[in-house]
Amino acid sequence: MSLVGIPNAVEEFSAEWLNQVLPAFDPTLPLVSKCSARASETPGQTAEIVFLELQWAAEDPSDLARLPTKMIAKYTSQNQQVIDEIINVFDQYRRETSFYRDFEAPGLRVPRCYYQAFDPSRQAFVLLLEDLGPAESPSWAISSQQVSLALSKLPALHAKWWNHSLLRDKDYFVQFDDASFFQLGFNAAAQIAGALNEFIEEVSLTEQLMPIVAEKQEVMQSAFAQRPFTLVHGDYHAKQLFFESAAGGEFAAIDWQFPFVAQGLWDFARLMVLGLSIEERRAKEQELMAAYRQALVALGVSDYSEEDLAMDFRFGLVISHMINVIAIGSTDISLVAKECSDLGVEWKDVMLYRGQVALEDWQVLPFIKAL
Numbered sequence: 001m002s003l004v005g006i007p008n009a010v011e012e013f014s015a016e017w018l019n020q021v022l023p024a025f026d027p028t029l030p031l032v033s034k035c036s037a038r039a040s041e042t043p044g045q046t047a048e049i050v051f052l053e054l055q056w057a058a059e060d061p062s063d064l065a066r067l068p069t070k071m072i073a074k075y076t077s078q079n080q081q082v083i084d085e086i087i088n089v090f091d092q093y094r095r096e097t098s099f100y101r102d103f104e105a106p107g108l109r110v111p112r113c114y115y116q117a118f119d120p121s122r123q124a125f126v127l128l129l130e131d132l133g134p135a136e137s138p139s140w141a142i143s144s145q146q147v148s149l150a151l152s153k154l155p156a157l158h159a160k161w162w163n164h165s166l167l168r169d170k171d172y173f174v175q176f177d178d179a180s181f182f183q184l185g186f187n188a189a190a191q192i193a194g195a196l197n198e199f200i201e202e203v204s205l206t207e208q209l210m211p212i213v214a215e216k217q218e219v220m221q222s223a224f225a226q227r228p229f230t231l232v233h234g235d236y237h238a239k240q241l242f243f244e245s246a247a248g249g250e251f252a253a254i255d256w257q258f259p260f261v262a263q264g265l266w267d268f269a270r271l272m273v274l275g276l277s278i279e280e281r282r283a284k285e286q287e288l289m290a291a292y293r294q295a296l297v298a299l300g301v302s303d304y305s306e307e308d309l310a311m312d313f314r315f316g317l318v319i320s321h322m323i324n325v326i327a328i329g330s331t332d333i334s335l336v337a338k339e340c341s342d343l344g345v346e347w348k349d350v351m352l353y354r355g356q357v358a359l360e361d362w363q364v365l366p367f368i369k370a371l
Helices: 015-024 061-066 080-090 092-102 144-160 165-169 179-193 204-215 217-225 265-275 278-298 306-330 333-342 347-361 364-369
Strands: 032-039 047-056 070-076 113-119 124-130 230-232 260-262
Touching: 015 032, 015 047, 015 113, 015 124, 080 092, 080 179, 080 306, 092 113, 092 124, 144 230, 144 265, 144 278, 179 204, 179 217, 179 306, 204 217, 204 306, 204 347, 204 364, 217 306, 265 278, 265 306, 265 347, 278 306, 278 347, 306 333, 306 347, 306 364, 333 347, 347 364
Parallel strands: none
Antiparallel strands: 032 047, 047 070, 070 124, 113 124, 230 260
16 A cells, blocks of 8 residues: 555645545545545544545536545544554554455444555554444443443454454454563553552552563463454444444444454453443343353354353453553543543543452452462
8 A cells, every 4th residue: 555645734634635545445436626624622542533524526416425525534643652652562553554454344333444554664654434423432421231232243243253264364463372462561561550559549459460460471371372262353442432323323343453363252341341330240241241152152153151251251351451551551541531521430430440340350360360
Protein backbone atom coordinates (compact mmCIF):
# COMPACT_ATOMS: atom_id res chain seq x y z
CA MET A 1 0.00 0.00 0.00
CA SER A 2 1.34 3.41 -0.92
CA LEU A 3 2.14 5.71 1.98
CA VAL A 4 0.77 8.70 0.11
CA GLY A 5 0.09 11.54 2.47
CA ILE A 6 -0.49 10.04 5.93
CA PRO A 7 -2.16 13.06 7.56
CA ASN A 8 -0.80 14.45 10.79
CA ALA A 9 -3.36 17.17 11.48
CA VAL A 10 -7.11 17.67 11.11
CA GLU A 11 -6.74 20.15 8.26
CA GLU A 12 -4.83 17.60 6.18
CA PHE A 13 -8.01 15.52 5.77
CA SER A 14 -9.17 17.26 2.60
CA ALA A 15 -11.01 16.45 -0.60
CA GLU A 16 -7.66 16.46 -2.38
CA TRP A 17 -6.26 13.85 0.00
CA LEU A 18 -9.37 11.68 -0.30
CA ASN A 19 -9.14 11.76 -4.08
CA GLN A 20 -5.59 10.44 -3.83
CA VAL A 21 -6.35 7.53 -1.50
CA LEU A 22 -9.91 6.37 -2.20
CA PRO A 23 -9.11 4.90 -5.65
CA ALA A 24 -7.04 2.28 -3.79
CA PHE A 25 -10.31 1.13 -2.19
CA ASP A 26 -12.54 1.45 -5.26
CA PRO A 27 -11.25 2.94 -8.52
CA THR A 28 -14.83 3.42 -9.76
CA LEU A 29 -15.65 5.99 -7.10
CA PRO A 30 -16.33 9.52 -8.34
CA LEU A 31 -14.25 12.42 -7.05
CA VAL A 32 -14.95 14.01 -3.70
CA SER A 33 -15.92 17.61 -4.35
CA LYS A 34 -15.89 18.81 -0.75
CA CYS A 35 -14.76 17.50 2.62
CA SER A 36 -15.16 19.07 6.05
CA ALA A 37 -13.13 17.65 8.95
CA ARG A 38 -13.84 17.98 12.66
CA ALA A 39 -11.72 16.62 15.50
CA SER A 40 -13.48 14.47 18.06
CA GLU A 41 -14.36 16.27 21.28
CA THR A 42 -13.41 13.09 23.14
CA PRO A 43 -9.71 12.44 22.51
CA GLY A 44 -8.62 8.85 22.01
CA GLN A 45 -6.07 7.36 24.38
CA THR A 46 -3.76 5.99 21.66
CA ALA A 47 -4.87 7.76 18.46
CA GLU A 48 -6.59 10.89 17.17
CA ILE A 49 -10.14 10.77 15.76
CA VAL A 50 -11.59 13.00 13.03
CA PHE A 51 -15.16 13.12 11.71
CA LEU A 52 -15.42 13.70 7.95
CA GLU A 53 -18.43 14.93 5.97
CA LEU A 54 -18.19 14.39 2.21
CA GLN A 55 -19.83 15.69 -0.91
CA TRP A 56 -19.31 13.81 -4.18
CA ALA A 57 -18.93 15.01 -7.74
CA ALA A 58 -21.69 12.72 -8.98
CA GLU A 59 -25.00 13.55 -10.56
CA ASP A 60 -26.69 10.17 -10.90
CA PRO A 61 -29.11 9.77 -7.92
CA SER A 62 -28.37 6.02 -7.75
CA ASP A 63 -24.65 6.78 -7.40
CA LEU A 64 -25.27 9.35 -4.70
CA ALA A 65 -27.48 6.94 -2.77
CA ARG A 66 -24.68 4.37 -2.46
CA LEU A 67 -21.89 6.81 -1.56
CA PRO A 68 -21.07 7.48 2.10
CA THR A 69 -21.50 11.08 3.20
CA LYS A 70 -19.69 10.49 6.50
CA MET A 71 -16.46 8.71 7.42
CA ILE A 72 -14.28 8.37 10.49
CA ALA A 73 -10.54 8.99 10.24
CA LYS A 74 -8.15 7.62 12.83
CA TYR A 75 -4.52 8.75 12.83
CA THR A 76 -1.29 9.05 14.79
CA SER A 77 -1.51 10.21 18.41
CA GLN A 78 -0.10 13.68 19.03
CA ASN A 79 0.83 12.67 22.58
CA GLN A 80 4.52 11.79 22.55
CA GLN A 81 4.23 9.82 25.80
CA VAL A 82 1.73 7.53 24.10
CA ILE A 83 4.08 7.02 21.15
CA ASP A 84 7.11 6.39 23.38
CA GLU A 85 5.54 4.21 26.07
CA ILE A 86 2.70 2.44 24.25
CA ILE A 87 2.95 2.48 20.45
CA ASN A 88 6.72 2.00 20.14
CA VAL A 89 6.52 -0.83 22.66
CA PHE A 90 3.38 -2.70 21.61
CA ASP A 91 3.16 -1.86 17.89
CA GLN A 92 -0.59 -1.20 17.77
CA TYR A 93 -0.59 0.87 14.57
CA ARG A 94 0.92 -1.92 12.49
CA ARG A 95 -1.42 -4.44 14.10
CA GLU A 96 -4.59 -2.47 13.43
CA THR A 97 -3.85 -1.43 9.85
CA SER A 98 -2.90 -5.02 9.03
CA PHE A 99 -6.10 -6.35 10.59
CA TYR A 100 -8.32 -4.06 8.52
CA ARG A 101 -6.32 -4.94 5.40
CA ASP A 102 -6.84 -8.69 5.82
CA PHE A 103 -10.04 -9.26 7.83
CA GLU A 104 -13.14 -7.73 6.30
CA ALA A 105 -15.53 -10.26 7.85
CA PRO A 106 -13.92 -11.75 10.97
CA GLY A 107 -17.14 -13.16 12.42
CA LEU A 108 -18.69 -10.09 13.97
CA ARG A 109 -19.47 -6.74 12.41
CA VAL A 110 -16.55 -4.33 12.00
CA PRO A 111 -16.52 -0.97 10.20
CA ARG A 112 -15.72 -1.03 6.50
CA CYS A 113 -12.18 0.22 5.90
CA TYR A 114 -11.81 2.55 2.89
CA TYR A 115 -8.08 3.14 3.30
CA GLN A 116 -5.25 2.12 5.59
CA ALA A 117 -1.57 3.05 5.65
CA PHE A 118 1.28 2.63 8.13
CA ASP A 119 4.81 4.03 8.08
CA PRO A 120 6.99 2.07 10.53
CA SER A 121 9.91 4.48 10.14
CA ARG A 122 8.02 7.13 12.10
CA GLN A 123 5.15 5.20 13.72
CA ALA A 124 2.58 7.06 11.63
CA PHE A 125 -0.70 5.57 10.48
CA VAL A 126 -4.12 6.41 9.16
CA LEU A 127 -7.38 4.51 8.85
CA LEU A 128 -10.38 5.75 6.91
CA LEU A 129 -13.39 3.92 8.27
CA GLU A 130 -17.13 3.66 7.86
CA ASP A 131 -19.16 5.90 10.14
CA LEU A 132 -21.31 3.45 12.09
CA GLY A 133 -24.07 5.97 12.82
CA PRO A 134 -26.88 5.97 13.66
CA ALA A 135 -25.57 3.18 15.90
CA GLU A 136 -24.10 4.62 19.09
CA SER A 137 -21.43 3.71 21.61
CA PRO A 138 -22.46 3.90 25.27
CA SER A 139 -18.84 4.45 26.28
CA TRP A 140 -18.21 3.61 29.93
CA ALA A 141 -21.92 3.94 30.77
CA ILE A 142 -22.77 0.63 29.10
CA SER A 143 -25.92 -1.09 30.37
CA SER A 144 -26.07 -4.67 31.60
CA GLN A 145 -28.36 -5.50 28.65
CA GLN A 146 -25.75 -4.16 26.22
CA VAL A 147 -23.03 -6.17 27.97
CA SER A 148 -25.11 -9.33 27.57
CA LEU A 149 -25.72 -8.59 23.89
CA ALA A 150 -22.04 -7.91 23.18
CA LEU A 151 -21.00 -11.09 24.99
CA SER A 152 -23.50 -13.05 22.90
CA LYS A 153 -21.71 -11.86 19.74
CA LEU A 154 -18.38 -13.40 20.74
CA PRO A 155 -19.07 -17.10 20.02
CA ALA A 156 -19.50 -16.41 16.28
CA LEU A 157 -16.09 -14.71 16.16
CA HIS A 158 -14.32 -17.28 18.31
CA ALA A 159 -15.89 -20.38 16.76
CA LYS A 160 -15.05 -19.21 13.23
CA TRP A 161 -11.32 -19.12 14.06
CA TRP A 162 -11.14 -21.93 16.63
CA ASN A 163 -7.65 -23.49 16.33
CA HIS A 164 -7.43 -22.09 12.78
CA SER A 165 -3.91 -22.44 11.39
CA LEU A 166 -4.17 -19.21 9.37
CA LEU A 167 -3.99 -17.18 12.57
CA ARG A 168 -0.56 -18.54 13.39
CA ASP A 169 0.83 -17.09 10.14
CA LYS A 170 -0.10 -13.50 11.00
CA ASP A 171 2.90 -11.82 12.61
CA TYR A 172 0.88 -8.71 13.43
CA PHE A 173 -1.30 -10.66 15.86
CA VAL A 174 -0.03 -11.04 19.39
CA GLN A 175 0.62 -14.77 19.45
CA PHE A 176 0.18 -16.69 22.72
CA ASP A 177 3.83 -17.81 22.47
CA ASP A 178 5.29 -14.34 21.83
CA ALA A 179 7.71 -14.25 24.76
CA SER A 180 8.98 -10.73 24.12
CA PHE A 181 5.48 -9.23 24.08
CA PHE A 182 4.37 -10.87 27.30
CA GLN A 183 7.67 -10.07 28.99
CA LEU A 184 7.19 -6.40 28.12
CA GLY A 185 3.55 -6.40 29.20
CA PHE A 186 3.90 -8.33 32.44
CA ASN A 187 7.03 -6.44 33.50
CA ALA A 188 5.46 -3.06 32.71
CA ALA A 189 2.36 -3.95 34.72
CA ALA A 190 4.48 -5.14 37.64
CA GLN A 191 6.47 -1.91 37.66
CA ILE A 192 3.40 0.33 37.40
CA ALA A 193 1.51 -1.67 40.05
CA GLY A 194 4.13 -0.69 42.60
CA ALA A 195 3.29 3.00 42.15
CA LEU A 196 -0.50 2.82 41.89
CA ASN A 197 -1.03 3.58 45.57
CA GLU A 198 0.13 7.14 44.93
CA PHE A 199 -3.29 7.97 43.48
CA ILE A 200 -5.55 4.91 43.95
CA GLU A 201 -6.61 3.89 47.42
CA GLU A 202 -6.90 0.09 47.41
CA VAL A 203 -4.36 -1.70 45.23
CA SER A 204 -2.94 -4.43 47.46
CA LEU A 205 -4.07 -7.37 45.31
CA THR A 206 -2.72 -5.72 42.16
CA GLU A 207 0.58 -5.00 43.92
CA GLN A 208 0.86 -8.68 44.86
CA LEU A 209 -0.39 -10.24 41.64
CA MET A 210 1.43 -8.34 38.89
CA PRO A 211 4.99 -9.14 40.06
CA ILE A 212 4.07 -12.82 40.45
CA VAL A 213 2.60 -12.83 36.94
CA ALA A 214 5.86 -11.36 35.63
CA GLU A 215 7.84 -14.05 37.45
CA LYS A 216 5.53 -16.75 36.08
CA GLN A 217 5.66 -15.54 32.47
CA GLU A 218 7.19 -18.70 31.00
CA VAL A 219 4.93 -21.10 32.85
CA MET A 220 1.87 -19.01 32.02
CA GLN A 221 2.75 -19.01 28.32
CA SER A 222 3.32 -22.73 28.50
CA ALA A 223 -0.21 -23.03 29.86
CA PHE A 224 -1.56 -20.78 27.08
CA ALA A 225 0.06 -23.09 24.52
CA GLN A 226 -1.91 -26.07 25.87
CA ARG A 227 -5.22 -24.26 25.43
CA PRO A 228 -7.38 -23.99 22.28
CA PHE A 229 -6.79 -20.67 20.53
CA THR A 230 -8.82 -18.33 18.37
CA LEU A 231 -8.95 -14.74 17.11
CA VAL A 232 -9.29 -12.44 20.11
CA HIS A 233 -10.14 -8.74 19.85
CA GLY A 234 -7.86 -8.07 22.80
CA ASP A 235 -9.51 -4.91 24.15
CA TYR A 236 -13.19 -5.80 24.03
CA HIS A 237 -14.87 -3.22 26.26
CA ALA A 238 -17.64 -0.64 26.14
CA LYS A 239 -15.78 2.14 24.30
CA GLN A 240 -15.01 -0.23 21.43
CA LEU A 241 -18.63 -1.25 20.88
CA PHE A 242 -21.54 0.28 18.96
CA PHE A 243 -25.18 -0.70 19.43
CA GLU A 244 -28.43 -0.08 17.60
CA SER A 245 -29.95 3.25 18.65
CA ALA A 246 -33.49 4.56 18.43
CA ALA A 247 -32.55 5.89 14.99
CA GLY A 248 -31.19 2.56 13.77
CA GLY A 249 -27.78 1.07 13.10
CA GLU A 250 -26.43 -2.25 14.26
CA PHE A 251 -23.90 -3.80 16.60
CA ALA A 252 -20.21 -3.50 15.66
CA ALA A 253 -16.77 -3.68 17.28
CA ILE A 254 -14.07 -1.11 16.55
CA ASP A 255 -10.44 -0.49 17.61
CA TRP A 256 -8.52 -3.61 16.58
CA GLN A 257 -5.16 -2.37 17.87
CA PHE A 258 -4.50 -5.40 20.06
CA PRO A 259 -5.67 -8.55 18.23
CA PHE A 260 -4.45 -11.72 19.93
CA VAL A 261 -4.23 -15.34 18.93
CA ALA A 262 -5.16 -16.73 22.31
CA GLN A 263 -8.11 -17.93 24.37
CA GLY A 264 -11.54 -16.50 23.56
CA LEU A 265 -12.40 -16.01 27.22
CA TRP A 266 -9.90 -13.15 27.30
CA ASP A 267 -12.46 -11.06 25.37
CA PHE A 268 -15.31 -12.34 27.50
CA ALA A 269 -13.58 -11.59 30.81
CA ARG A 270 -12.58 -8.09 29.75
CA LEU A 271 -16.05 -6.91 28.78
CA MET A 272 -17.92 -8.61 31.61
CA VAL A 273 -15.65 -7.27 34.34
CA LEU A 274 -15.28 -3.73 32.99
CA GLY A 275 -18.89 -3.46 31.86
CA LEU A 276 -20.83 -4.79 34.85
CA SER A 277 -20.86 -3.59 38.40
CA ILE A 278 -19.45 -6.03 40.93
CA GLU A 279 -22.95 -7.00 42.05
CA GLU A 280 -24.24 -7.46 38.48
CA ARG A 281 -21.22 -9.53 37.49
CA ARG A 282 -21.57 -11.82 40.50
CA ALA A 283 -25.28 -12.31 39.79
CA LYS A 284 -24.94 -12.99 36.07
CA GLU A 285 -21.51 -14.45 35.37
CA GLN A 286 -22.38 -18.14 35.60
CA GLU A 287 -25.40 -17.76 33.35
CA LEU A 288 -23.47 -15.66 30.81
CA MET A 289 -20.50 -18.04 30.76
CA ALA A 290 -22.75 -21.07 30.32
CA ALA A 291 -24.51 -19.35 27.40
CA TYR A 292 -21.14 -18.57 25.79
CA ARG A 293 -20.02 -22.19 26.03
CA GLN A 294 -23.34 -23.51 24.74
CA ALA A 295 -23.14 -21.17 21.75
CA LEU A 296 -19.62 -22.38 20.94
CA VAL A 297 -20.84 -25.98 21.01
CA ALA A 298 -23.78 -25.10 18.75
CA LEU A 299 -21.30 -23.58 16.28
CA GLY A 300 -19.22 -26.76 16.15
CA VAL A 301 -16.65 -26.37 18.94
CA SER A 302 -16.09 -29.67 20.73
CA ASP A 303 -14.08 -30.85 23.73
CA TYR A 304 -14.39 -27.58 25.61
CA SER A 305 -15.51 -28.31 29.15
CA GLU A 306 -16.70 -26.15 32.04
CA GLU A 307 -13.24 -26.63 33.57
CA ASP A 308 -11.66 -25.31 30.37
CA LEU A 309 -14.01 -22.33 30.50
CA ALA A 310 -13.05 -21.50 34.09
CA MET A 311 -9.32 -21.80 33.45
CA ASP A 312 -9.41 -19.56 30.38
CA PHE A 313 -11.58 -17.05 32.24
CA ARG A 314 -8.97 -16.77 35.00
CA PHE A 315 -6.25 -16.15 32.45
CA GLY A 316 -8.52 -13.58 30.81
CA LEU A 317 -8.89 -11.76 34.11
CA VAL A 318 -5.11 -11.53 34.42
CA ILE A 319 -4.61 -10.23 30.87
CA SER A 320 -7.41 -7.67 31.22
CA HIS A 321 -5.98 -6.40 34.50
CA MET A 322 -2.52 -6.16 32.96
CA ILE A 323 -3.91 -3.99 30.15
CA ASN A 324 -5.71 -1.72 32.62
CA VAL A 325 -2.66 -1.26 34.83
CA ILE A 326 -0.52 -0.32 31.80
CA ALA A 327 -3.21 2.09 30.58
CA ILE A 328 -3.36 3.79 33.98
CA GLY A 329 0.41 4.22 34.12
CA SER A 330 1.31 4.95 30.49
CA THR A 331 -1.53 7.01 29.00
CA ASP A 332 -3.26 10.22 30.04
CA ILE A 333 -5.70 8.61 32.44
CA SER A 334 -7.30 12.01 33.08
CA LEU A 335 -9.08 11.56 29.73
CA VAL A 336 -10.76 8.40 31.02
CA ALA A 337 -11.43 10.02 34.39
CA LYS A 338 -13.19 13.01 32.81
CA GLU A 339 -15.21 10.91 30.39
CA CYS A 340 -16.32 8.59 33.19
CA SER A 341 -17.18 11.55 35.43
CA ASP A 342 -19.28 13.14 32.69
CA LEU A 343 -21.17 9.84 32.39
CA GLY A 344 -21.67 9.44 36.13
CA VAL A 345 -19.24 6.51 36.33
CA GLU A 346 -16.30 6.16 38.73
CA TRP A 347 -13.16 5.53 36.65
CA LYS A 348 -11.26 3.77 39.42
CA ASP A 349 -14.12 1.32 39.81
CA VAL A 350 -14.17 0.54 36.06
CA MET A 351 -10.43 0.44 35.51
CA LEU A 352 -9.24 -1.26 38.68
CA TYR A 353 -11.63 -2.11 41.49
CA ARG A 354 -14.00 -4.31 39.46
CA GLY A 355 -11.05 -6.28 38.17
CA GLN A 356 -9.50 -6.68 41.59
CA VAL A 357 -12.72 -8.02 43.09
CA ALA A 358 -13.15 -10.47 40.20
CA LEU A 359 -9.56 -11.65 40.68
CA GLU A 360 -10.31 -12.22 44.35
CA ASP A 361 -13.66 -13.93 43.70
CA TRP A 362 -12.00 -16.34 41.26
CA GLN A 363 -8.99 -16.93 43.51
CA VAL A 364 -6.62 -15.98 40.71
CA LEU A 365 -3.62 -15.23 42.92
CA PRO A 366 -3.42 -18.77 44.34
CA PHE A 367 -4.23 -20.14 40.86
CA ILE A 368 -1.22 -18.34 39.36
CA LYS A 369 1.03 -19.24 42.27
CA ALA A 370 0.16 -22.93 41.79
CA LEU A 371 1.11 -23.02 38.10
